[in-house]
Amino acid sequence: MKKFEIFLITSPGLEKALVEEVREAGFAKPKMMPGGVRFRGNWHDVWRANLELRGAVKVLARIGSFSAMSLGALEKRARDFDWGQFLRRDIPVKVEVTTQKSKIYHQGAAAERIEKILREDVGMAIDPDAAVVLKARIDDNLVTLSIDTSGESLHKRGHKAAVAKAPMRETMAALFLRQMGFDGSQTVFDPMCGSGTFVIEAAEIAAGLRPGRSRTFAFEHLATFDADVWATMRQVSALTAPACQFFGADRDAGAVTSSRANATRAGVADFTDFSQGKAEEIAPPTAAPGIVIVNPPYGSRISNKGHLYGLHSGLGMALKARFSGWRVGIVTTEAGLARATGLPLLEPGPSVSHGGLRVRLFQTDPLP
Ligand SMILES: C[S@@+](CC[C@H](N)C(=O)[O-])C[C@H]1O[C@@H](n2cnc3c(N)ncnc32)[C@H](O)[C@@H]1O
Known part of the structure; x- marks a missing residue:
């Protein structure tokens, strides 16, 4: 199975504790970054990270990157991108863009170009409340595309009903x-x-x-999802x-x-x-x-x-x-x-x- 970069977001300040957890959980060569930990893995690793890691707030899958110096170039590269590998036409998506130190400085305009391609060329619905979020980070004219595979923040384990004042995540x-x-x-x-x-x-x-045993995840709505493998992975041992x-x-x-x-x-x-x-x-x-x-x-x-x-x-x-x-x-x-x-x-x-x-x-x- 093809490997790609997986980025685990955590609260800034807890990167070192998270990298230790990731290493202990057997993921290959995790590296600390500001705000998280990255490592290379496949979709099974993405699912397992969501299910098993206690310290990650989100698991992002980096699905591609290209350079773009203008909105026109962004639109062209987005048109050439093989979205069908990752996204399903029948599942709406939300697009979030951040830019820094780049010729493309208008986040809203950049998001609109990507949304236009997804809507018109791929045939997907764009919905601000969609369960699947596509993130495009434009940094130094390099566009990095990631999918938030978690959905709701992973501190929501899915079994807490009663919350007192000022709970710790x-x-x-x-x-x-x-x-x-x-x-x-x-x-x-x-x-x-x-x-x-x-x-x-x-x-x-x-x-x-395992922390994710009671909840659902955004990756269940992606084209890369395999319900049988996931069912086996989720099986509860004694x-x-x-x-x-x-x-x-x-x-x-x-x-x-x-x-x-x-x-x-x-x-x-x-x-x-x-x-x-x-x-x-x-x-x-x-x-x-x-x-x-x-x-x-x-x-x-x-x-x-x-x-x-x-x-x-x-x-x-x-x-x-x-x-x-x-x-x-x-x-x-x-x-x-x-x-x-x-x-x-x-x-x-x-x-x-x-x-x-x-x-x-x-x-x-x-x-x-
Ligand atoms: C910041 S909250 C703790 C949140 C907790 N870690 C959680 O995740 O929900 C502080 C707690 O201290 C309790 N508290 C305040 N004064 C106390 C006291 N003198 N003895 C025992 N508990 C006290 C409050 O009732 C409150 O639930």
């Missing part, structure tokens, strides 16, 4: 767990679990549940019962209810345990030490900050008093808040974009 949660060295064999406890993202991701990893439990707590009763509902839908209710309680009063859920990972409230307004320092200090005191041997990871926007825990923090991880904010993972070694 599943893709980021998985990569932060990886940065903490979580491999499925350690107990995980999130004392401010919200909708349960860290706990459920950890339980899924431990149980060998669930591995994890060797440990995964715990969440939150002071908000609604968050606890949401977490339980989400864990049930994800099929990990038997390995997870959620309870209501204050972070300042936590005790270790197991005798053997594990990992505490937490994403406390940030509070964007200055007026909110005061009580947040108190909250972090209270969390830190509980951890120092009762969590000897546990490793702690705090995902927060502000070093000052992480420091307010009074925990012995290591050098923080890279700054990661998260919904208009920048967060970092602050970790400790096992607590004394």
Whole structure:
């Protein structure tokens, strides 16, 4: 099967964690790029990447490239392109264009030329809400064509109904767990679990549940799709019962209810345990030490900050008093808040974009 370039998008700052995941998953020679990871593979690799990778937000398939110095040249090259290899005439498509450092500078005009060819020469419908998105990036007069093979962002695992305030994206949660060295064999406890993202991701990893098992993908609408091969690839092997439990707590009763509902839908209710309680009063859920990972409230307004320092200090005191041997990871926007825990923090991880904010993972070694 022919190979081409596959690009995995992730949140900037998490490229290194993603490239490690991609390498471990057995994809050939992945390379880090700003905003993601690229490697060469075939369509089966595209499907498997969508199904199995926890840290990728999107999987793009690079289907071709050519140079074009004018809209006329773009139209001609688009007319010569063999779209039928990839796109189906009966499935509508949306075209998105970005340009930089190029003679073609008008993104809308460039999109119109490609849409015109797809509509008039290929006979496809153009629809802004189409499940299939064709991306043309024009950089230095080179047009690179990619198809977004994922569709909805891959952080939408397809089994989360209840969302609490400010949820962590599943893709980021998985990569932060990886940065903490979580491999499925350690107990995980999130004392401010919200909708349960860290706990459920950890339980899924431990149980060998693939992140894309409950959802559909844009690649199912492409000409390259083979339903039989996909059905075989999706076949579920027996669930591995994890060797440990995964715990969440939150002071908000609604968050606890949401977490339980989400864990049930994800099929990990038997390995997870959620309870209501204050972070300042936590005790270790197991005798053997594990990992505490937490994403406390940030509070964007200055007026909110005061009580947040108190909250972090209270969390830190509980951890120092009762969590000897546990490793702690705090995902927060502000070093000052992480420091307010009074925990012995290591050098923080890279700054990661998260919904208009920048967060970092602050970790400790096992607590004394
Ligand atoms: C940023 S959210 C966590 C989001 C979570 N990581 C998720 O993915 O849904 C912070 C959570 O901390 C909880 N919280 C705030 N103060 C708390 C306290 N003193 N003790 C326990 N939980 C608290 C809030 O109810 C909220 O669910």
